[in-house]
Amino acid sequence: xxxxxxxxxxxxxxxxxxxxxxxxxxxxxxxxxxxGHFPGWHLVAVFTxxxxxxxxAGCCVNDVADREFDRHVKRTAQRPVTTGAVxxxxxxxxxxxxxxxxxxxxxxTNAAAIAWSFAALAIAxxxxxxxxxxxxxxxxxxxxxxxxxxxxxxxxxxxxPLLAWVLLLGNLFWVLAYDTEYAMVxxxxxxxxxxxxxxxxxGRADVPVIMACYGAAISVWALSLVGRISLALILATAVAAAxxxxxxxxxxxxxxxxxxxxxFRVNHWFGFTLFAGTVAGxxxxx
Numbered sequence: 001x002x003x004x005x006x007x008x009x010x011x012x013x014x015x016x017x018x019x020x021x022x023x024x025x026x027x028x029x030x031x032x033x034x035x036g037h038f039p040g041w042h043l044v045a046v047f048t049x050x051x052x053x054x055x056x057a058g059c060c061v062n063d064v065a066d067r068e069f070d071r072h073v074k075r076t077a078q079r080p081v082t083t084g085a086v087x088x089x090x091x092x093x094x095x096x097x098x099x100x101x102x103x104x105x106x107x108x109t110n111a112a113a114i115a116w117s118f119a120a121l122a123i124a125x126x127x128x129x130x131x132x133x134x135x136x137x138x139x140x141x142x143x144x145x146x147x148x149x150x151x152x153x154x155x156x157x158x159x160x161p162l163l164a165w166v167l168l169l170g171n172l173f174w175v176l177a178y179d180t181e182y183a184m185v186x187x188x189x190x191x192x193x194x195x196x197x198x199x200x201x202x203g204r205a206d207v208p209v210i211m212a213c214y215g216a217a218i219s220v221w222a223l224s225l226v227g228r229i230s231l232a233l234i235l236a237t238a239v240a241a242a243x244x245x246x247x248x249x250x251x252x253x254x255x256x257x258x259x260x261x262x263x264f265r266v267n268h269w270f271g272f273t274l275f276a277g278t279v280a281g282x283x284x285x286x
Contacts, residue, residue: 008094011063011080012056018268020055022178025271026171027051027148029278030164033228034156037282043155046105047148053102058124058144060095064088065128073189112154120147131196138183138198142175143168163224170220177213177245178267180206181252184260207252214245214270221274229281237277244270 013019027047031039063081071082080086099121106117123144130137146168153164176198183190183199184206190197202209222238251263 007080007086011086011091011094012059012098014056018265019059020052021268022175022271023055023145023148024048024051025268025275026146026167026174027152029275030149030152030167031156032278032282033163033167033225034153036228037285039156043109043152046108046155047152050102050105051148053098053105054120054124057095057098057102058127060091060098061125062128064091064095073186073193075186075189106151109155110158112158112160113151116147116151116154116160120144120151123147133196135196135201136176136198137196138176138179139172141179142172145175146171166220167224170217170224173213173220174217174267174270177210177217177248178264178270180210180213181248181260181267182264184252184255185257185264207249207255210252211245211249214242214248218242218245218274225278225281229278230284233277233281233284237273237281240277241270241273244273 009015024047028044031043031047063079066076067079067081067088071077076082081088081091103117106114123140124147127137127140127144130140134140149168149171150160150164153160180198180202183197186195187197187199189195190200198209199206218238218241221241222234225234248263248267251259253259
């Protein structure tokens with residue numbers, strides 16, 4: 001039993017929290033923006049726990065969908081479903097249980113958030129299969145990983161205004177940046193087995209596009225908060241985020257596996273920076 005539990009923890013990447021942190025920070029800063037202040041511990045807890053549960057459920061679905069591809073990729077060959085240590089049925093049951101627990105949390109919010117949760121689930125399930133048909137599946141992931149933003153607005157305001165979609169667009173640029181870095185790690189393997197990724201589609205334009213996406217993500221966040229929080233704090237946060245993006249450039253410019261993987265793994269600090277700037281801004285508003 002203990003060994004099965006360890007395998008399940010491996011399946012949901014429990015020892016790699018960077019994945020759910022990438023999802024968490026945009027959802028949380030969207031809560032603050034939607035509320036115009038601290039949104040309350042109930043919503044913070046719902047979105048934090050819900051993010052962890054849905055990311056874990058997504059890992060289960062992703063590993064089932066990619067099990068035939070993963071065995072040919074150095075980084076993923078030892079995943080539990082790929083090796084057969086965890087069966088497809090086990091992985092899908094675990095994913096369904098985790099998604100159901102996340103839905104129970106959503107039920108404590110309101111009708112609008114509940115309705116939008118079905119769209120979020122559909123996109124999350126569709127993503128693992130996008131790489132078979134879409135030349136830049138990272139864009140699909142960007143929507144999936146950004147959907148906590150409209151859900152946050154729905155949970156706070158009972159509707160999803162234009163601002164939420166603008167923020168989703170900005171976050172989509174960030175996802176494109178960090179997931180292209182991630183795809184660069186596996187580019188050689190993906191080319192060999194025929195997987196479609198942004199790293200392959202962009203070719204030698206990968207690094208310039210990544211940097212442009214970081215710039216777009218920062219710009220959209222900053223412009224969305226003008227008039228809502230201190231301009232000085234917006235600029236300070238944007239500079240801090242831009243400094244991290246420039247650091248990432250030094251990691252990925254040579255396109256080494258190690259550098260690209262490190263850039264991906266530390267990306268959650270970029271999201272945290274935007275979250276911290278948002279929280280500080282509304283706190284200063286009183």
